[in-house]
Amino acid sequence: MSHPPPNIKLYLAIFATLMLLTGLTVLVSYWHLPPAAAIFVGVAIASIKAGLVVAFFMHLKGEHKLIYYFLGILAFTMIGFLLIPTDFRLLRVLLMHSGAP
Amino acid sequence: MSAPAAAALAYEDSGVTNAKLGVWLFLASEVMLFATLFTSYIVLRVGSASWPRGWEALNVPLAMINTFVLITSSVTMVLAYAKAVEKDLAGFRRFMAMTIGLGLLFLVFKSFEYGAHFAHNEWPSTSIFNAVYFTLTGLHCAHIIGGLVVNGGLLWMAGEGFEHPLFIGRVEGAGLYWHFVDVVWIFLFPAIYLL
Numbered sequence: 001m002s003h004p005p006p007n008i009k010l011y012l013a014i015f016a017t018l019m020l021l022t023g024l025t026v027l028v029s030y031w032h033l034p035p036a037a038a039i040f041v042g043v044a045i046a047s048i049k050a051g052l053v054v055a056f057f058m059h060l061k062g063e064h065k066l067i068y069y070f071l072g073i074l075a076f077t078m079i080g081f082l083l084i085p086t087d088f089r090l091l092r093v094l095l096m097h098s099g100a101p
Numbered sequence: 102m103s104a105p106a107a108a109a110l111a112y113e114d115s116g117v118t119n120a121k122l123g124v125w126l127f128l129a130s131e132v133m134l135f136a137t138l139f140t141s142y143i144v145l146r147v148g149s150a151s152w153p154r155g156w157e158a159l160n161v162p163l164a165m166i167n168t169f170v171l172i173t174s175s176v177t178m179v180l181a182y183a184k185a186v187e188k189d190l191a192g193f194r195r196f197m198a199m200t201i202g203l204g205l206l207f208l209v210f211k212s213f214e215y216g217a218h219f220a221h222n223e224w225p226s227t228s229i230f231n232a233v234y235f236t237l238t239g240l241h242c243a244h245i246i247g248g249l250v251v252n253g254g255l256l257w258m259a260g261e262g263f264e265h266p267l268f269i270g271r272v273e274g275a276g277l278y279w280h281f282v283d284v285v286w287i288f289l290f291p292a293i294y295l296l
Contacts, residue, residue: 003269006183015176019169026165029156029295042291050284057179057280059273064116067125074129078136 004062014052021049120267124274128281131244135285138240139292142233153230155294160214164294167210168286174203175283178252178276185272190263193272197256200279204249211242234293241289244282251275 025045033041055061060071115122146152155161177199184192218224218231225235255275262268 003186003273006179006186008180008183011176011179011183015172018172022165022168022172025291025295026161029161029291032154032156035296038296042295043288046288046291049287053175053280053284053287057175057283058277066115066117066122070122070125070129074132078133082140 010056014056018049018052021045118270120270120274121277124277128277131281135240138237139288142237142292145229145233149229155296158230159234159294160217161294163210163214164290167207168290170203170207170210171283171286174200174207175280177203178279182269182272182276185263185269188263190259193263194256194259197252197259197272201249201252201256204245204252207245208242208249211238237289237293241282241285244285248275248279248282251278 025042028041028045029038032038060067177196181193181196181200184190184196215235223231225232252275255272258268258271
């Protein structure tokens, strides 16, 4: 089992970056942007922050291919679930009887 | 065959230890859990006649402080792992204790937040917004508590267990889980509080 020597300087640099991005995302929220713009900016900044944590703190960058394959299966599964059609006839009948609008 | 030797053999077979692969698989299932809840939030919000902006209904400054707290705990967690790799017991203990302390601090601030809501008679049943807010943040808190139990266990084990050949792998696994909990909050915070 090999555990590569940790890069402390990198961790601290990522820490500073994460704090800055957190401050930035809160600052932008004070501008009270319309929902569409707010969502885009918020998700973009969050994705960068999450990407840094996953790549460097979770050591996903430079991880073994097997882990990438499993995460690929995860991505495929999630997209697959999102693409399942939802306008089933049965569902419409059930909703009609439940009194939902 | 002894457990450490068996674990080492597994590593040579696939390139990844059972423990690491197991934790990543578990995290994948947790991603599905939170993704479902996020999707429900989106569907409910888009389908509702009105929905408060985050800052109108929630304490953004306190949640921002909590974000700083959790990110810092992720850093101390990875530093604890670094100390474990370097075989520095005192350093590991120091950073793992800090990680646990920061996690507890997160929960303390969260309890202030929840307490304020309850004092204003705002409960999960009060509105769909509140239901979504309490469900998402509550489930996240449950994950923090679970992580604190594991991290506490590792800190407690570190006395004799530090020299065990599998110990670094355990810290790594606990770290992967803790960083995942941080990543969930990184998305949860803007999604609930800032939009």
